[in-house]
Amino acid sequence: MSGVTDPLEGRSFSHIENVIYLPSTPSTNDVAKAIVEKMLAETEDLRPTIIVAREQTTGHGRMGRSWTPLPEALAVSVIVPWPEGPERVRLPVRAGIALARGLSRAFALEVRLKWPNDLLVNRRKLGGILVEARANDEGEGWAVVGVGLNVRGTRKDLDSRGLRDATSLEDAGVASTKLAGVAPLSALLDILDAPLGEAGKDPLPEAFAAVSAHGPGDAMSVMDAGRSVSGVFRGVTSDGALRLSTRRGEETIVSGDVVLF
Amino acid sequence: MNVKEIKELVELVSRRGLAGLEIERAGFRLRIEGAPAQRAAPVFTQALADPATPEAPALPPAAPAAAVAQHVSPGPPGSGEREGFHVITAPIVGTFYRAANPDAEPFVKVGDVVEKGKTLCIVEAMKLMNEIEADISGTVVAIYPQNAQPVEFGEKLFAIQQR
Numbered sequence: 117m118s119g120v121t122d123p124l125e126g127r128s129f130s131h132i133e134n135v136i137y138l139p140s141t142p143s144t145n146d147v148a149k150a151i152v153e154k155m156l157a158e159t160e161d162l163r164p165t166i167i168v169a170r171e172q173t174t175g176h177g178r179m180g181r182s183w184t185p186l187p188e189a190l191a192v193s194v195i196v197p198w199p200e201g202p203e204r205v206r207l208p209v210r211a212g213i214a215l216a217r218g219l220s221r222a223f224a225l226e227v228r229l230k231w232p233n234d235l236l237v238n239r240r241k242l243g244g245i246l247v248e249a250r251a252n253d254e255g256e257g258w259a260v261v262g263v264g265l266n267v268r269g270t271r272k273d274l275d276s277r278g279l280r281d282a283t284s285l286e287d288a289g290v291a292s293t294k295l296a297g298v299a300p301l302s303a304l305l306d307i308l309d310a311p312l313g314e315a316g317k318d319p320l321p322e323a324f325a326a327v328s329a330h331g332p333g334d335a336m337s338v339m340d341a342g343r344s345v346s347g348v349f350r351g352v353t354s355d356g357a358l359r360l361s362t363r364r365g366e367e368t369i370v371s372g373d374v375v376l377f
Numbered sequence: 378m379n380v381k382e383i384k385e386l387v388e389l390v391s392r393r394g395l396a397g398l399e400i401e402r403a404g405f406r407l408r409i410e411g412a413p414a415q416r417a418a419p420v421f422t423q424a425l426a427d428p429a430t431p432e433a434p435a436l437p438p439a440a441p442a443a444a445v446a447q448h449v450s451p452g453p454p455g456s457g458e459r460e461g462f463h464v465i466t467a468p469i470v471g472t473f474y475r476a477a478n479p480d481a482e483p484f485v486k487v488g489d490v491v492e493k494g495k496t497l498c499i500v501e502a503m504k505l506m507n508e509i510e511a512d513i514s515g516t517v518v519a520i521y522p523q524n525a526q527p528v529e530f531g532e533k534l535f536a537i538q539q540r
Contacts, residue, residue, distance in 0.1 A: 204505075205469050205470075205503065207505060208505045209503055233504055246506065248506045248508065249505055249506070250508040250510060251507075252510070342525070355503075357502070370470055370472070370501075370503060371471055371472040371501045371503065371504075
């Protein structure tokens with residue numbers, strides 16, 4: 117059909133069955149969730165599917181927080197079966213570890229994780245992950261893993277937009293050949309072309325430590341719903357929860373934003 | 378005490394801006410907490426008065442003086458109840474949210490009629506936004522945790538009177 121081009125240039129994947137490419141969409145996670153509902157209503161079977169947007173106009177982070185779009189950022193959402201049992205709650209941290217490892221390898225960077233799964237380079241945010249999941253009354257579940265990744269944007273561009281805590285692949289010094297055309301998207305899809313829930317069967321405390329932006333003994337504060345907890349980083353639990361030594365003893369934190377670290 | 382009477386009490390607490398209200402009868406206790414600071418519907422919780430049945434549903438099956446108990450059929454834990462109040466519990470440890478974001482309307486309020494599959498809340502752990510759905514159709518008669526409150530695995534979140 118004339119006028120229709122394949123942005124992925126005909127490449128295929130070993131695990132992903134469908135790639136849906138949208139030039140612009142409000143939120144790839146919302147599109148993914150609508151597709152899941154349709155798949156389950158029509159076939160009761162989830163197919164590994166990725167939704168890609170060149171531009172995401174109202175992407176969101178934790179609790180609806182807006183994700184400021186850059187002119188050239190990638191937004192990708194992956195539909196995956198939600199692993200059962202204890203692996204369920206580990207999915208966001210496992211996805212973060214898989215992306216930190218994969219992006220470091222693909223772009224020759226040192227990508228670190230800010231707990232639980234913000235992707236940092238030089239302590240600035242390169243990308244973020246938001247997992248939205250649901251289980252039915254039979255216990256079967258699905259998850260949508262949304263990834264936002266800043267591709268282009270020089271330090272000057274980012275600072276002029278007030279994004280002093282953000283970085284991009286370009287700002288991090290990735291070679292221009294790796295940023296041309298669909299190369300960044302292709303690299304990201306390669307990382308996601310694996311069952312994310314199985315990404316790294318290693319115990320989480322060790323796997324997280326290998327890519328952590330926090331070192332043992334680092335002071336940090338965590339904000340959650342108006343509450344703040346300050347303490348010293350002691351690693352993560354087997355489920356990926358944050359272990360913090362505070363004046364009251366060790367606390368395990370399951371949700372919140374690390375605001376000072 | 379039936380659902381209509383409970384709703385009237387909830388509305389009373391809300392209308393008068395009361396901090397709370399507690400009623401105790403033989404075999405059951407009803408506590409309604411107002412939440413004026415959050416401008417949300419009051420949250421009401423019901424607690425078992427019989428410590429010998431900690432695994433029982435939200436309301437005691439054997440509470441002769443309490444009409445509420447008539448709505449409850451015991452059933453084994455985790456099986457849900459075919460009649461009366463059905464309790465939905467937290468599938469993971471996390472933070473309980475009644476809305477998709479701080480500016481959004483709550484997914485449900487006490488008194489709402491919900492269809493099976495309707496999203497009731499989000500329980501968040503490690504940036505995993507876990508949408509909890511109604512596994513039966515009916516009327517929401519209780520929302521146990523406050524918004525943004527930490528909840529434990531298995532903790533009661535909602536009671537629904539099956540339609």
